[in-house]
Amino acid sequence: MRILIVAPNWIGDAVMSLSLLQALHADPRLRNADGSPCEIHVLAPPVTAPVYQFTPTVTSVQVEPFAHGKLQWSLRRQVGRALAPQGFDRAIMLPNSLKSALVPFFAKIPQRVGYNGELRTAVLTHALPKPSKQNKPPMIKWYGDLGGYGPQQLGDPILVVSDKQQQELAREFGLQGEFLVLAPGAEFGPAKRWPAAHFAAVGRDYLLHRAEAQVVLLGGPKDAEFSEQIRSLVPEPLQARVRVLAGKTSLPQAISLMGAAQALVTNDSGLMHVGAALGVQVHAVYGSSSPHHTPPLSPSAKVYYLQLECSPCYQRTCPLGHTDCLNKLLPDQVTQALLQPQ
Numbered sequence: 001m002r003i004l005i006v007a008p009n010w011i012g013d014a015v016m017s018l019s020l021l022q023a024l025h026a027d028p029r030l031r032n033a034d035g036s037p038c039e040i041h042v043l044a045p046p047v048t049a050p051v052y053q054f055t056p057t058v059t060s061v062q063v064e065p066f067a068h069g070k071l072q073w074s075l076r077r078q079v080g081r082a083l084a085p086q087g088f089d090r091a092i093m094l095p096n097s098l099k100s101a102l103v104p105f106f107a108k109i110p111q112r113v114g115y116n117g118e119l120r121t122a123v124l125t126h127a128l129p130k131p132s133k134q135n136k137p138p139m140i141k142w143y144g145d146l147g148g149y150g151p152q153q154l155g156d157p158i159l160v161v162s163d164k165q166q167q168e169l170a171r172e173f174g175l176q177g178e179f180l181v182l183a184p185g186a187e188f189g190p191a192k193r194w195p196a197a198h199f200a201a202v203g204r205d206y207l208l209h210r211a212e213a214q215v216v217l218l219g220g221p222k223d224a225e226f227s228e229q230i231r232s233l234v235p236e237p238l239q240a241r242v243r244v245l246a247g248k249t250s251l252p253q254a255i256s257l258m259g260a261a262q263a264l265v266t267n268d269s270g271l272m273h274v275g276a277a278l279g280v281q282v283h284a285v286y287g288s289s290s291p292h293h294t295p296p297l298s299p300s301a302k303v304y305y306l307q308l309e310c311s312p313c314y315q316r317t318c319p320l321g322h323t324d325c326l327n328k329l330l331p332d333q334v335t336q337a338l339l340q341p342q
Contacts, residue, residue: 001032001039001089002038002041003039003088004088005017006043006100007048007049007094007095008048008094008095009045009048009068010047011269012268012270012294013094014051015157016140016143016157016294016297017157018157018159019143019156019157020143020144020147020149021055023149025037027147042058042060042061043079043103049062049063050252051251051255051274053252054161054255055159055160064079064103065079071098071099076099076103077106080104081106084108086107088107089110091104091107092113093113093114093124096114096115096117096130097120101114101123113126115127115128116128128145128146140154140157141154156276156299159277161255161256165256165259166256166259166260167260169253169256169257169260170257170260173243173249173253173257176214177214179214179260180213180214180261180262181216181258181263182215182216183217183264184227184246185246185271186268186269188316190323191313191323191326192268192269192288193267194285196233198334199331200233202265203215203238204234204235204238205335205339207241208238213262214243215234215241217242218254218258224246224247227246258271258280259280261275262281263283265283266283268284268287268294272284273294275296277298279298280300282300282302283301283304284296284301285334286305286312287325288311288312288318288325304329304334305329308324308325310324
């Protein structure tokens with residue numbers, strides 16, 4: 001069987017979709033005549049395509065050429081018709097939009113599975129009722145239901161980086177020995193971003209307790225300025241051991257580097273999910289979002305969440321103007337757990 005996965009637009013969602021892909025790959029009902037697992041091919045936007053390069057369950061990844069948020073009907077028809085000769089048996093649309101369902105429709109894939117909504121029921125062959133926002137399940141269940149898999153069939157997402165990849169990237173960026181990654185980005189908005197001073201305090205304490213270690217800040221170009229602010233708040237004698245690589249790595253490079261890290265301290269973000277899937281010791285700070293819906297899925301992950309009366313609000317900026325859910329979540333809590341012997 002050949003399956004096309006239409007991937008989501010967020011890195012964290014892409015990582016969480018791996019649970020579904022792993023279940024499909026392991027499903028004996030989907031095996032080919034020669035006993036080999038089903039072939040899983042992914043059509044993904046440029047931002048999330050690299051995630052699928054680090055899982056052995058995926059046969060190929062095609063980067064879609066569409067502009068973000070644009071319907072581009074003719075281009076989607078062109079891409080769909082180009083995919084038609086590949087003979088896909090099933091398509092699973094992970095996003096909920098109409099435009100995400102058009103390529104499998106134009107490719108005439110016989111089974112087209114997705115949640116209903118956005119007037120796209122007519123282009124799906126198997127439309128699942130979409131849960132309400134008040135009753136929205138955890139993301140791996142949300143995706144797992146599209147394959148008909150229950151919780152017992154959905155394992156934690158797994159990303160694989162070879163030791164060679166880790167070592168080569170560490171050398172390329174001048175990293176030797178032990179290092180802690182800080183991922184201070186919050187693409188959704190500042191209500192998910194722990195204060196710079198809190199990140200800096202964790203980095204400072206880590207360097208004071210690990211004489212030969214380094215601290216590395218990872219993220220996208222939009223996180224570079226905030227990362228430099230964090231570095232500036234670390235005591236000057238320690239700043240030489242703090243490397244700001246936010247905006248200086250590709251996503252595949254960031255994934256490979258993170259695989260070599262001793263630990264990760266992060267907001268609720270895409271890199272949090274990447275770290276968890278790599279099996280890194282994750283320390284995840286939550287503010288406006290909820291760890292019950294999008295937790296880091298790893299037994300080595302630890303979540304910090306004050307669960308205030310106003311949380312979770314799921315707003316980009318604090319509607320009350322104080323962001324107490326993050327400001328009052330003090331760095332000592334993270335540092336104490338981070339420095340405990342493993």
